[in-house]
Amino acid sequence: MATSDSGSPPTEAPVRNVVIFDVDEGGFATARRADLGRWLRRALDETLTDAGRTLADRNLAQVLKEETERAEMGNAGTYEGAPIAGFAVRTKITQADFSQEFNPAYTNFAGFDVSAECEYASCVKVTVDVYTVPELERVKDFRNQASGSKSEEVDTESDCREMDPRMLRRTSRDAMAGLRESLQNYFASPGHVLAAYDWNGPMRQGSCRLMISEDNHAPLFTGT
Structure with a gap:
């Protein structure tokens, strides 16, 4: 579910433009190896484009991101450049877990042999913060998480995968998909x-x- 501070989206130009920062992968090695930032960024781009928003030039995002970080630190950051957008969106991965468990082969009570298998589990949490431009005031935040699981037969424990990037990507997109309706309702054009x-x-x-x-x-x- 999405959570929020307060505030409503402005309705005048250049509000239709939105600056989307590259996704912060939170320093998680699993997120980096699975390239989750790129997958989440693509999902967010699609969500806001479908809501009728125009995405501002990505080359302008870095300057705005630095000013936003200053504002978050209490140093009164503000954007003083040309009017490029009404909003800036910052997304961060706050959890990216992948685990595995090996279950050895055994014979069940009915006398049937059960093959060895590996069980995998994934969990991804994301936050999406919305800032007004040029004030760089955070007016809305959305949070969601998703998890996934699967198993596969193996011969030995060494056959278990250390990580499954595709499974993590699916989980990350599920987390963003859970925010899609809330984000589109917030950014939808009148x-x-x-x-x-x-x-x-x-x-x-x-x-x-x-x-x-x-x-x-x-x-x-x-x-x-």
């Missing part, structure tokens, strides 16, 4: 009015508007 209806009656007076998002997804009904 809808436009398709039609309006008024009603009057002895008990109530008001109006109802039929709205639909810019990408023609499901309509929303709002009333007063």
Whole structure:
């Protein structure tokens, strides 16, 4: 589930532009070996693009990232360059675990031989922080985690894999997929009015508007 501080996304240009920093892999060797940062960055790019946002030039991200880190440290960092975006997004991997367990072959109570196997487990946790530009104020944070497991038959314990990069990548994408709806709801462009209806009656007076998002997804009904 996503958690947040407070604040709502602005709605004026250049807010449609978003700067996405390269994913911080948190110093985890497993994340580095599985190249999780690149996989998460790709998933985040797709999520925000589908929400109708324009991704700012990646070459500008490093300067903005340094200023954001200064702001986080309490040194009053601020972005003073040309207006390039309304938001900056920083993603960090806070856990990237992979474990294995060897189960030797045995004969069960019914007399059947059970092959040796290795059991694998993975867990990835991610946080996505949203900052306003140029203030570099953190206004929203999203958190999620995902886990995975599988087993395979082996001959000996030495046949167990030290790590399975593909399994970790799938787990990382599952963690980001769990945030997809929350992120898109936050960054979604405002809808436009398709039609309006008024009603009057002895008990109530008001109006109802039929709205639909810019990408023609499901309509929303709002009333007063």
